[in-house]
Amino acid sequence: MRLHNAEALLLDVRDLHDRDRIVVFLTRERGKKSGVAQGSRARHSRFAGQLQPLAKAQVTWYEKEGRELVRITAVELLRPAHRLQADLEGILLGSYLADHMLEFAQEEESSELLFRLLDSTLEALLEGADRDVAARYFECWMLRLAGIFPAPDACPQCGRALAGGAVLPPHGETLLCASCADGGGGAGGRGLGLAITAGTLAFLRRIGRWSLPQASQAAPAAATLREVEELCARVRRHFLQRELRSYEVIQQTRATL
Ligand SMILES: [Zn+2]
Secondary structure, three states, X not given: OEEEEEEEEEEEEEEEOOOEEEEEEEEOXXXXXXXXXXXXXXXXXXXXXXXXXXXXXXXXXXXXOOOOEEXXXXXXXXXXXXXXXXXHHHHHHHHHHHHHHHHHOOEOOOOHHHHHHHHHHHHHHHOOOOHHHHHHHHHHHHHHHOOOOOOOOEXXXXXXXXXXXXXXXXXXXXOEOHHHHHHOOHHHOOOOOEEEEHHHHHHHHHHOOOOHHHHHHOOOOHHHHHHHHHHHHHHHHHHHOOOOXXXXXXXXXXHHO
């Protein structure tokens, strides 16, 4: 048994039996961890009030070799997230951010950049950053860190600069210039591809240089944000071969509003 202690972001908290909870948390050095917080559902538990999804906390846990579940012995809240979860939209956004980490972060693997992305996004949201811009910024960076961000500078087929616009082919992960997208023909052709405007390309280029507060200050038009969202969703789906459950819920909720 080895004792560990680290700053963590809580990704998921689920009931286990009638006394315990399973907590999935993200650490910088040891990646994603799943652990049991024994007795955390009991009335006078030492975990009372500490196990909040998306909170930042100092977590202490025991690890036993060969065991997937660790044993969590202490959780000390450093930054609660309940302000983000005061309304439905915030709750959905929070689970959407956490879902990405549950999907993309690995166990036992340094996750410094993923940790920083989620940590800084939550920090900005708790300070009142625009939620739409924050979600789009987060999606773009998530794809960058996963190595699947579609390059917004030049067409990978002909090398021409993507200045006036680009196309994401229906079964592609990279942005092409209009003539290469047209030339693909058949199923790879432009027919069902996603047209990306110059404004969206500019946003995608800026994202690498700007912090989220900077991006919020110069918030792009709503139409640009929708394009970014659709582009990221398509690339992500293509990579994962399925949709994130939390994103389906967001879309269903939007449709009923
Ligand atoms: Zn081209």
